[in-house]
Amino acid sequence: MTVTRILVGVKRVIDYAVKIRVKPDRTGVVTDGVKHSMNPFCEIAVEEAVRLKEKKLAQEVIAVSCGPQQCQETIRTALAMGADRGIHVAVTGKDYEALGPLQVSKILAAIAKQQKVDLILLGKQAIDGDWNQTGQMTAALLDWPQGTFASEVKVEDKKLCVTREVDGGLETVSLTLPAIVTADLRLNEPRYATLPNIMKAKKKRIEQVTVEELGVDVRSKLQTVSVEEPPHRTAGVRVENAEQLVAQLREIGRI
Ligand code: AMP
Numbered sequence: 073m074t075v076t077r078i079l080v081g082v083k084r085v086i087d088y089a090v091k092i093r094v095k096p097d098r099t100g101v102v103t104d105g106v107k108h109s110m111n112p113f114c115e116i117a118v119e120e121a122v123r124l125k126e127k128k129l130a131q132e133v134i135a136v137s138c139g140p141q142q143c144q145e146t147i148r149t150a151l152a153m154g155a156d157r158g159i160h161v162a163v164t165g166k167d168y169e170a171l172g173p174l175q176v177s178k179i180l181a182a183i184a185k186q187q188k189v190d191l192i193l194l195g196k197q198a199i200d201g202d203w204n205q206t207g208q209m210t211a212a213l214l215d216w217p218q219g220t221f222a223s224e225v226k227v228e229d230k231k232l233c234v235t236r237e238v239d240g241g242l243e244t245v246s247l248t249l250p251a252i253v254t255a256d257l258r259l260n261e262p263r264y265a266t267l268p269n270i271m272k273a274k275k276k277r278i279e280q281v282t283v284e285e286l287g288v289d290v291r292s293k294l295q296t297v298s299v300e301e302p303p304h305r306t307a308g309v310r311v312e313n314a315e316q317l318v319a320q321l322r323e324i325g326r327i
Contacts, residue, residue: 073230075130075249078121079189080155081180082137083111084146085200098298100169110146113195115153115262116255120225121193122154123260129227132156134187138171138179140164144278151273152265158278159183163290167283170292173205180206181213182286190250191232196221207254217247221256 086092087107095102110118124130135150137143138161147158161179163171184192197204211218219225219234223242226233232247237256247253265273283290311317321327 073227073249074128075124075191075227075232077132077134077187077189078124078130078191078193079180079184079187080114080117080121080133080135080150081176081192081194081206082114082118082135082146082150083195083198083200084108084137084139084143085111085198088112088199094299094301098300099296100299108142108146110149111195111198111200113197113199113255113257114146114150115195116257116259117193117195117253118150118153118155119260119262120222120253120255121191122263124225124227125154125156130191134159134189136161136180136183138163138176139168144280147278148270148273149265151276151278152270153263154269155276157276159187160278160280161286162280162282167290170294171290172201172292172294173203173209175288175290175292176206177209177213178288178290179283179286180210182288184210184214184250186286192216192250192252194252194254196254196256207252211252214250214252216250216252217245218252218254219245219247220252220254222253223256223258225253225259 087109090107093102121133125133133155134157135147135155136159137146144160147160151158194207207220219236221237222234223237224235232251234245234253236243309320311320
């Protein structure tokens, strides 16, 4: 069995190394002038898709990103890693602020149908909102089987075998295509794009579409009331032995 077309969701997020700051008016976090990159779990998803193609188990890899114009840079990174073409779903302003897993899932489901995709590969979660919902919601909307938190993906005779990292250990599920897989950390180690591949990626096609063209309603029922920094941790106390530790814990009412 080979996969005809893989759709990989690549989200542009604030780079993992940046120290996040909350805006003074508490409406969100500061994004202006802050380094952004591809969400690390999406890099793993792209790598897996490209490996399937290199092993001739898949024919085409499409990278899709929903958000402002800069998302095209994220798509270019996916193209430099080996994706064949990109789709940028333009979402800006208030719609972008409200863009969450449900809205992205509706977009991905619409593209999957339009492009006749038979495998959607996503990150297990995006490190900005930490939602961990888009894969599951897209599977529900399309009524496709899902293999989330994948640490291994194997294409077998007529099935896709996905080993999942679950609380109690590892679970293997067998999916019939079309299906959705979300990538966990141990699935692979994503490659760095080489300079020649970055140059080649400039010639690859990125199609831009709007949510209206896709016929997707991206209105959200969620409202952000306030965004706050987590409370600062106070300094710890050094104890000499277990008795002192127990006494300290009693004192602060922890035991
Ligand atoms: P989340 O459910 O928000 O934690 O995101 C899980 C995965 O969904 C990400 O790793 C991406 O593969 C995909 N995804 C979420 N938001 C977007 C977006 N704006 N554009 C493209 N893919 C996205």
